Amino acid sequence: MSKNTPEEGGSTQRPLRLRLQLIALYAGGFLGPFGGGVVASILPEIGDDLGVGPSAAASSLTAYLLPFAALMLVSGTLGTRWGKVRTVRIAYGVYVFASLACFLAPTLEIFLAARVLQGSANAFTTPLLLASLAAATPQARLGRALGAFGAFQAAGQSSAPLIGGLAAEFDWRLAFLVIAVVAGILGAVGLPKSEAPAATTPARLRDALRPEVLRIGIAALLGWGALGGLSFLLAFRFEDEFGLSPTVRGLLLTVFGVAGILSARRIGILIDRIGARSSVMIGALGGAVLVSVVGLAGLVPVIAIAWFVAGVASQFVLVGVNAAVLGSAGPNRGGAVSVVQAMRFGGAALAPLALTPIYDSSHAASFLIPAVLLAVVAPLIMPKQR
The missing domain is CATH 1.20.1250.20 (MFS general substrate transporter like domains)
Structure with missing residues (x-):
């Protein structure tokens, strides 16, 4: 033998x-x-x-x-x-x-x-x-x-x-x-074991809270808070303005996630060519336009189509910010992506608190304000690629 x-x-x-x-x-x-x-x-x-x-x-x-x-x-x-x-x-x-x-x-x-x-x-x-x-x-x-x-x-x-x-x-x-x-x-x-050499110093939270990571985190907060985080507002609008049943509302809201399933991997492949910052900019600018359509359009089919495409835009932002933070050369990448993800979900948690009072005063403004913030702040705040 x-x-x-x-x-x-x-x-x-x-x-x-x-x-x-x-x-x-x-x-x-x-x-x-x-x-x-x-x-x-x-x-x-x-x-x-x-x-x-x-x-x-x-x-x-x-x-x-x-x-x-x-x-x-x-x-x-x-x-x-x-x-x-x-x-x-x-x-x-x-x-x-x-x-x-x-x-x-x-x-x-x-x-x-x-x-x-x-x-x-x-x-x-x-x-x-x-x-x-x-x-x-x-x-x-x-x-x-x-x-x-x-x-x-x-x-x-x-x-x-x-x-x-x-x-x-x-x-x-x-x-x-x-x-x-x-x-x-x-x-x-379990998980694949990393072949990288062990760090000589323990991971520190302050390494994860460096300015570059916080800027990416703000883009993630806006990207999720002003896109996926608006599903509750759209549910309000479907009921208040169109009188849709809970079942129909649920089906229409689901198209956002379906778009993410279909597009996320292809967007990731594209990011390998165009870079993370360009991806976030495409998602933020395109998402802002789509959120405006979702908030202003008067036909349910138009809103449904815009919401589906907004699900694609959200993946440009979300996959982009993950690629940006994990592709950075700084220390404590695990802590850095943790901070960015926390800010992402924080955006979703803050959206109802911030936007429900605005919706009660002006349905249109509750969609247009996050759209403007997404279009202006997210592209500006993302750090330049090295």
Whole structure:
């Protein structure tokens, strides 16, 4: 027998394991937004089962998103310091526990506590998955990889209400049992190990808060707050001005996410050629025009088409800001992408607070103001490419 046989067998197994780990990495991008949005379509069923009204059940969305966005400011730095592979595995373990607690929760209070734990765990997966993806991808193909990751995130966001609703046809709790099983599998598979040499000094938060990263973060905040973050405003407009039913409103809003699924990977490939800053500028300027159409057009089909194309514009911004921060040469890339992602989701959280009072005074202004900010500030604030 050849002496090289064992080594050859090992070389066959290593690529297979690496492929599984890369698949798990992308699947983790799907699981994050899916776990956050899965309750959106089943709030009445959750409320009925736990003995509360739908509005109280709706607090489960906030219970997930607030710790998710807040902890992401520091999770990337802490995870880099502790080790990305170890941190993500522990986070998935916590996510499994929290999802099982949601599945078994007898009261709203326990359910909300479990949702807080879910959001906290997810804050330690999303930025580290992105950092691991960047470490495992050649720089020339980074945009392509981030585009594929963005497509998985869009798929998770778009499919969550539908799959949650299907589970509720039998028992809404089944959705959380499925989430627990998937998170357990992802944790068992793990992440690709980086071959880069270990840092000589621990990752520091101040390295992630450097001006270049904060400028990219502001572009992410505007890009998501003034595009995807406007879905609630469009839902208001569909009801107030056109009298559309909840089902029709939901279907029309879903086209935004479908556009992201279809376009994100292709946009990533384009970013490898034109650069991250150019991508953000295309998305910001095009998105501003589309948001204006969505807010001013008087025909539902026109609004639906504009909202679909706005989903494409959002991917130019989101994949672009991820490529910009992960392609930068500064230290603590995990912490840097964590800060940018926190600012992105912060934009979505701030949009209802900032724009609902404006909508009550002027429907048109509530769309035009974020459109102008997106068109003017985002291109100016993005740092120049080196």
